[in-house]
Amino acid sequence: MISVVIIGLGNIGSHLYTAFSKLDNVSVVMLYNRTEEALLPFKNKVKSTTDSNQLPDADIYIIATSDDSIAAVSKQLSLKNKLVVHTSGSVSIAVLDDKNRKGSFYPLQTFSKGATVNFKEIPICIEAEDKADEALLLQLAESVSDNVHKISSEQRKSMHLAAVFVNNFTNHLYHIGKEICEENKVPFSILSPLIQETVTKLNKLSPFNAQTGPAKRNDTGTMQRHLTELTNNTHKEIYSVLSKSITNTYGKKL
Amino acid sequence: MISVVIIGLGNIGSHLYTAFSKLDNVSVVMLYNRTEEALLPFKNKVKSTTDSNQLPDADIYIIATSDDSIAAVSKQLSLKNKLVVHTSGSVSIAVLDDKNRKGSFYPLQTFSKGATVNFKEIPICIEAEDKADEALLLQLAESVSDNVHKISSEQRKSMHLAAVFVNNFTNHLYHIGKEICEENKVPFSILSPLIQETVTKLNKLSPFNAQTGPAKRNDTGTMQRHLTELTNNTHKEIYSVLSKSITNTYGKKL
Numbered sequence: 001m002i003s004v005v006i007i008g009l010g011n012i013g014s015h016l017y018t019a020f021s022k023l024d025n026v027s028v029v030m031l032y033n034r035t036e037e038a039l040l041p042f043k044n045k046v047k048s049t050t051d052s053n054q055l056p057d058a059d060i061y062i063i064a065t066s067d068d069s070i071a072a073v074s075k076q077l078s079l080k081n082k083l084v085v086h087t088s089g090s091v092s093i094a095v096l097d098d099k100n101r102k103g104s105f106y107p108l109q110t111f112s113k114g115a116t117v118n119f120k121e122i123p124i125c126i127e128a129e130d131k132a133d134e135a136l137l138l139q140l141a142e143s144v145s146d147n148v149h150k151i152s153s154e155q156r157k158s159m160h161l162a163a164v165f166v167n168n169f170t171n172h173l174y175h176i177g178k179e180i181c182e183e184n185k186v187p188f189s190i191l192s193p194l195i196q197e198t199v200t201k202l203n204k205l206s207p208f209n210a211q212t213g214p215a216k217r218n219d220t221g222t223m224q225r226h227l228t229e230l231t232n233n234t235h236k237e238i239y240s241v242l243s244k245s246i247t248n249t250y251g252k253k254l
Numbered sequence: 255m256i257s258v259v260i261i262g263l264g265n266i267g268s269h270l271y272t273a274f275s276k277l278d279n280v281s282v283v284m285l286y287n288r289t290e291e292a293l294l295p296f297k298n299k300v301k302s303t304t305d306s307n308q309l310p311d312a313d314i315y316i317i318a319t320s321d322d323s324i325a326a327v328s329k330q331l332s333l334k335n336k337l338v339v340h341t342s343g344s345v346s347i348a349v350l351d352d353k354n355r356k357g358s359f360y361p362l363q364t365f366s367k368g369a370t371v372n373f374k375e376i377p378i379c380i381e382a383e384d385k386a387d388e389a390l391l392l393q394l395a396e397s398v399s400d401n402v403h404k405i406s407s408e409q410r411k412s413m414h415l416a417a418v419f420v421n422n423f424t425n426h427l428y429h430i431g432k433e434i435c436e437e438n439k440v441p442f443s444i445l446s447p448l449i450q451e452t453v454t455k456l457n458k459l460s461p462f463n464a465q466t467g468p469a470k471r472n473d474t475g476t477m478q479r480h481l482t483e484l485t486n487n488t489h490k491e492i493y494s495v496l497s498k499s500i501t502n503t504y505g506k507k508l
Binding site: 109125183207216222 | 344362363375376377379401403405408409411412413415416417418419420421422423424425426427428429430431432434435437438439440441442443444445446447448449450451452453455456460461462464465466467468469470476480483484488489491492493495496498499500502503
């Protein structure tokens with residue numbers, strides 16, 4: 001039985017509690033939150049406290065607070081030589097206070113309040129300084145997810161950079177696509193099945209092999225026409241830079 | 255009953271035949287293909303020919319050949335004053351031969367051979383010069399899909415440009431994300447749930463409201479760190495241009 005204390009009952013802390021509470025091999029022995037309000041939904045289910053000096057003995061203490069407060073929260077804990085982990089993608093485990101053993105338990109997903117989450121499919125990245133701690137985090141992670149990875153703070157940093165490209169930047173391209181549609185009175189929803197198909201294809205093909213379009217074919221006529229059609233200078237610039245990158249990628253290798 | 259002749263039995267022609275053959279109000283009276291081979295799978299189901307002079311009378315003739323051969327195929331038909339449409343997104347209906355009435359019946363999706371397709375969800379864009387022809391195409395399109403749009407050649411052109419952004423360019427960003435992961439020995443599959451979630455969110459939020467990340471927050475520290483981490487100059491350029499565009503989008507409106 002792995003005993004766990006969850007520190008911070010925001011989105012991620014709440015989702016972790018829900019996932020852990022369904023497991024036979026994990027026992028959530030206490031929830032801690034600075035304010036009483038966030039603890040109310042759990043009152044009848046599990047012990048909880050707003051006093052950080054009242055934390056019981058446990059195998060793992062999970063700090064699920066905002067990135068900026070992880071260091072301060074870990075410092076404030078009156079624990080010694082315990083395994084204390086955070087749930088952040090962008091924070092190194094080095095920020096955790098030295099009086100405890102350090103680690104990270106990071107589910108890579110956007111959590112929204114109220115939305116149900118299928119934890120089985122969510123990648124969980126774990127890290128610990130100590131081998132035995134790593135094994136324990138692995139066991140906890142594999143109890144909730146089929147998609148667990150041992151990741152260093154360095155790798156987690158690069159994963160975050162990759163996520164900016166595949167999440168933040170693609171979302172902005174959707175925004176530009178929507179603007180082009182609206183300028184021409186075409187409903188953006190018309191592109192939804194194509195957007196979904198672009199993602200679904202990744203299950204069968206690498207993005208390198210799935211690439212299509214004028215830049216891939218080095219179809220300079222169409223690219224020139226598209227640049228003329230674009231009315232927004234930033235959109236023109238994005239079109240040029242991404243087309244150049246695609247043409248270079250395939251020019252080199254074909 | 256709408257009678258249809260399908261001209262060209264490639265991916266799209268085959269998928270159209272399959273969809274039409276299930277309908278009570280549509281009758282496919284003939285398939286035409288230049289070569290016999292593509293017609294073989296349909297031999298016992300419907301009349302077919304390799305002689306373009308043998309086409310029977312029908313309400314709609316659908317040319318489902320490659321973009322480049324639409325003009326030539328339409329010229330070669332020994333028909334007069336019939337409704338002849340093509341299935342291309344990037345070709346104007348003006349390229350169709352003047353001896354017949356012109357139109358377009360364009361399903362906006364990537365079709366793969368052998369893969370089953372749920373036509374009900376695929377957007378179909380129709381266009382015709384004549385109002386009665388437009389009504390007939392609308393009736394045919396609405397028989398197979400719940401997602402039908404009347405679109406001018408001009409609008410279809412801009413839809414294509416938007417598709418380059420949301421399909422070709424996002425796919426290239428997936429490729430870059432994969433390269434960053436591989437450089438740092440992180441499996442790209444770790445990002446799959448996040449990629450899917452970015453798309454799923456579009457059902458609930460506009461891409462404008464769904465935007466997250468350092469550029470949206472104008473977090474110059476993180477952006478500077480990311481630029482230092484990137485080893486590929488083209489990736490740096492893409493990062494800069496897209497971040498600038500995001501910062502400008504929200505700087506203006508927040």
